[in-house]
Amino acid sequence: MNGSTSQSRGRPLSPHLGIWRWGPAMAVSILHRAAGQGMAFVGIPVFLWFLYALSAGEGAWVTFFRFFDAWYGRVVLIGLSWAFFEHLTSGLRHFVLDVGAGYELDTNTAWSWAVPAIAIVLTALFWAAIYLR
Amino acid sequence: MGNGTSIGRVRGLGSSKHGAGHWLQQRYTAIGNLVLIPWLMISLALLPVYDFPTLHGWASQPVTATLLALICINTFYHARLGVQVFLEDYVHEEGNAFASIALLNIVPLAAAVFGLICVLRIALTTTTGGAA
Numbered sequence: 001m002n003g004s005t006s007q008s009r010g011r012p013l014s015p016h017l018g019i020w021r022w023g024p025a026m027a028v029s030i031l032h033r034a035a036g037q038g039m040a041f042v043g044i045p046v047f048l049w050f051l052y053a054l055s056a057g058e059g060a061w062v063t064f065f066r067f068f069d070a071w072y073g074r075v076v077l078i079g080l081s082w083a084f085f086e087h088l089t090s091g092l093r094h095f096v097l098d099v100g101a102g103y104e105l106d107t108n109t110a111w112s113w114a115v116p117a118i119a120i121v122l123t124a125l126f127w128a129a130i131y132l133r
Numbered sequence: 134m135g136n137g138t139s140i141g142r143v144r145g146l147g148s149s150k151h152g153a154g155h156w157l158q159q160r161y162t163a164i165g166n167l168v169l170i171p172w173l174m175i176s177l178a179l180l181p182v183y184d185f186p187t188l189h190g191w192a193s194q195p196v197t198a199t200l201l202a203l204i205c206i207n208t209f210y211h212a213r214l215g216v217q218v219f220l221e222d223y224v225h226e227e228g229n230a231f232a233s234i235a236l237l238n239i240v241p242l243a244a245a246v247f248g249l250i251c252v253l254r255i256a257l258t259t260t261t262g263g264a265a
Contacts, residue, residue: 037219040212044244051201051251054192055258058185065183084170091163098160130178 024112031116032090035083043080081126086119155214162211169204189260198256205248213241 046068053064067073093115096102102111176197180187191197220233 033215033219036212036215040216044209044212047204048244048248048251051192051205051248051255054185054189055251055254061185061188081174084174088167088170091167095160095163126174126178 024109028090028093028112028115031086032094035086035090038083039080039087042076043083046076046080078123078127082119082123085122085126086116089115089118089122155217159211159214162207162214165203165207166211169200169208172200173204186260189255189258192252192255193258193260195256198252201255202249202252205245205252209241209245209248213237216241 049064053060068077093102093111096111102108176191180191192201217234217237220230220237224230224233
């Protein structure tokens, strides 16, 4: 990480958290990466366990269901749903940026604040729909 | 166009025309996820109960099984591309970088195959009853 190998010494590295001044735009970028990696390393195993449990029969399903019905399982599911909505809204922001729009400083900052706020609202609405139906 | 040194020839060749492939595939698969994952979340949220017959009855329907299989392909590939960027940006030590990219070329594929086998087994196993 500190450029100690012969190949990486003196060569440009990708931006590290340590050399950026924190701001809304970089924070939402880091959140996008963190949410994506979280879904890749936690969400995919959960999804595979879900498919395996359904394929293996009632006993395996009950084991899966009991885990995610417990408080810690619900924390995982709520966390994954938040990660999805964060990655989704942030990804839509990236689609806008990809076409070259939204780089004006005020606009960019406003959407950088809006993305995580919208993600939290969507997560709350999703779980409210499940618990309050 | 360089015609002397090898570096001159390389510089003269210009783009290999697929440098944006990874970037584009990440966007194309993102569009798929935009449909697949909200479908999964809403479908699960709308199920009346979460017992085995209900879930199995839902997942074994042909359209449901198709979409679950597409998640194993499209979403897992999107994740693989994203993890690649993460590894390339944050794993700098040469040996670790090679090992992690080598794993990246095995684990997501294995995960997708395992998921597809599970979906097939669900779709091809008949059960009775279920509220869905």
